[in-house]
Amino acid sequence: MTPKKIIIDTDPGIDDAMAIFLALRSPEVEVIGLTTIYGNVYTTLATMNALHLLEVAGRTDIPVAEGSHVTITKGTKLRIADFVHGSDGLGNQNFPPPSGKAIKQSAAEFLVEQASLHPGEVTVVALGPLTNLALAIELDPAFAKNVGQIVLLGGAFCVNGNVNPASEANVFGDPEAADIVFTSGADVVAVGINVTHQVVLTDADREKLANSNGKFAQYLCKIMGIYYSYHHDAYSTRGVYLHDPTTVLAAVNPSLMTYTEGVVRVQTVGITRGLTILYNKQKRFEEVTEWSDKPTVKVAVTVDAPAAVKLIMDRLMES
Numbered sequence: 001m002t003p004k005k006i007i008i009d010t011d012p013g014i015d016d017a018m019a020i021f022l023a024l025r026s027p028e029v030e031v032i033g034l035t036t037i038y039g040n041v042y043t044t045l046a047t048m049n050a051l052h053l054l055e056v057a058g059r060t061d062i063p064v065a066e067g068s069h070v071t072i073t074k075g076t077k078l079r080i081a082d083f084v085h086g087s088d089g090l091g092n093q094n095f096p097p098p099s100g101k102a103i104k105q106s107a108a109e110f111l112v113e114q115a116s117l118h119p120g121e122v123t124v125v126a127l128g129p130l131t132n133l134a135l136a137i138e139l140d141p142a143f144a145k146n147v148g149q150i151v152l153l154g155g156a157f158c159v160n161g162n163v164n165p166a167s168e169a170n171v172f173g174d175p176e177a178a179d180i181v182f183t184s185g186a187d188v189v190a191v192g193i194n195v196t197h198q199v200v201l202t203d204a205d206r207e208k209l210a211n212s213n214g215k216f217a218q219y220l221c222k223i224m225g226i227y228y229s230y231h232h233d234a235y236s237t238r239g240v241y242l243h244d245p246t247t248v249l250a251a252v253n254p255s256l257m258t259y260t261e262g263v264v265r266v267q268t269v270g271i272t273r274g275l276t277i278l279y280n281k282q283k284r285f286e287e288v289t290e291w292s293d294k295p296t297v298k299v300a301v302t303v304d305a306p307a308a309v310k311l312i313m314d315r316l317m318e319s
């Protein structure tokens with residue numbers, strides 16, 4: 001079977017690093033590019049980190065396109081989660097700057113170009129706020145139809161968020177963009193923290209990674225300390241949530257999850273800004289609602305967590 005072409009839209013980020021390495025080790029997919037976005041770090045640093053991670057992996061053949069520095073509404077007050085990942089996004093390791101450079105195209109231009117070059121064949125795996133995808137949709141009315149699938153990490157479906165009780169970090173980062181993507185008519189699969197919080201890398205798993213000869217496992221163990229201490233403080237867990245790698249798995253091996261389908265809208269105002277609400281079509285409402293006549297998306301509901309953790313670890317431990 002020919003591997004699925006994927007573009008990873010990313011804000012690296014410790015779990016992003018893990019997700020990128022996992023994708024590079026997955027024969028089911030071919031990474032044809034990385035696009036960058038703010039979120040865990042600012043966009044400029046996300047681009048540097050994406051280039052750095054490709055250099056670590058020996059995959060400088062993969063292009064990196066820099067994404068937006070502002071939200072879809074041109075907002076510049078960004079919420080950056082450096083307290084989760086370190087001020088450099090990669091566990092404060094003082095890595096030397098990458099020698100490579102981003103391509104001239106913007107992330108949105110690159111996404112539009114690749115989707116129209118390979119209609120129906122490109123999967124975008126979106127691991128940060130959805131600004132670049134919303135820009136691609138605005139730039140090219142055919143993008144939503146041309147893109148094969150958008151597999152995104154976003155939302156907290158029927159559970160508390162991780163920024164506040166209402167909102168998950170990626171949707172909170174640009175709620176207007178998220179609403180554009182969810183209602184675009186593209187084939188969207190949303191993996192929310194209701195699912196990713198079930199996929200935990202324990203202290204014992206970390207030790208196993210550290211004791212392996214895997215190049216990626218070794219690198220990740222070096223940068224993961226701050227991600228572990230953050231989880232210990234914030235959630236009182238002795239382990240970390242594998243948000244981004246789990247989302248990559250939804251593209252690599254979709255059968256590890258179950259899904260429901262319905263219309264998702266995003267709250268953009270008030271104390272619940274960033275809230276994702278899925279209408280499951282179980283009731284016909286008398287009134288016309290903001291969910292009426294909108295395209296549906298797939299939302300992940302369950303995950304085979306032990307199988308997911310094992311697959312992620314096995315691939316990262318290959319040397």
Ligand SMILES: O=c1[nH]cnc2c1ncn2[C@@H]1O[C@H](CO)[C@@H](O)[C@H]1O
Nearest residue numbers: 015081084127162163168169170243
């Ligand atoms: O507590 C948190 N606040 C903000 N961002 C977080 C937190 N925990 C994890 N992430 C980051 O947000 C995405 C998942 O929502 C992941 O990329 C993760 O690295």
